[in-house]
């Protein structure tokens with residue numbers, strides 16, 4: 287065995303080690319994420335429901351923007367999506383004193399947010415792209431009282447959430463439905479749902495509708511071209527169908543003029 291061969295001989299060992307390590311990590315990761323998940327509340331987003339979108343915009347741009355930003359959109363891109371014109375938008379929903387062409391940033395200075403909630407609230411356009419509408423809907427309706435938390439509340443889908451329950455005055459307080467389950471692999475009491483504890487200013491149905499409208503709006507700002515795509519889709523498919531017919535006709539035309547082997551024999555003779 288020459289010296290040159292030695293490193294080559296090492297490769298299978300290294301490879302086996304690497305595979306072993308990866309499998310080990312994979313196993314660990316899989317074992318550690320075993321968590322009892324609460325069922326998500328189903329929701330179907332309807333972007334044609336303009337009054338729902340307007341209501342969602344009203345709540346989002348006045349409640350949520352106190353902490354969160356929506357830097358993926360400008361105020362000026364909202365009226366069209368909401369089925370309003372600029373004047374109506376500025377009168378009914380408004381821009382929180384910002385310029386009409388500004389991106390939507392939080393109205394609270396970061397220093398105050400940091401002192402207040404310790405964790406910087408994430409950008410909502412970003413969150414709305416990452417989370418499904420069903421997750422968002424469940425999140426917004428599932429805050430429950432948990433005295434062990436600094437904010438006094440917790441959330442079924444976002445365990446130990448840092449966001450305070452901004453909906454408490456409207457929705458009332460809620461208590462958790464606990465089951466014995468797994469949290470990150472270890473046995474624990476896990477909240478899989480909520481039950482009303484106190485009455486808020488809205489009925490359950492009214493609050494669910496408000497949360498739904500907020501989810502519609504968040505979905506719309508995170509997918510700004512969705513309505514345009516739905517409108518163009520049938521036309522594009524139609525165009526492809528027409529092109530298919532035309533290309534088929536061209537194919538037929540070409541092959542009518544091509545002389546195949548057998549035809550050549552009797553046409554040319556040899």
Ligand code: HEC
Nearest residue numbers: 349350352353403405406407408413444446447448449452
């Ligand atoms: C008092 C400040 C505050 C207000 C008002 C507020 N939030 Fe939050 N929100 C937070 C903080 C802080 C977090 C980060 C939570 C964490 O990481 O634990 C957060 C997180 C979130 C998340 C992300 C959860 C995740 O992990 O993906 C969503 C969605 C959300 N908020 C939606 C809203 C909506 C919608 C409103 C308006 C109805 C709103 N928030 C109002 C402070 C706030």
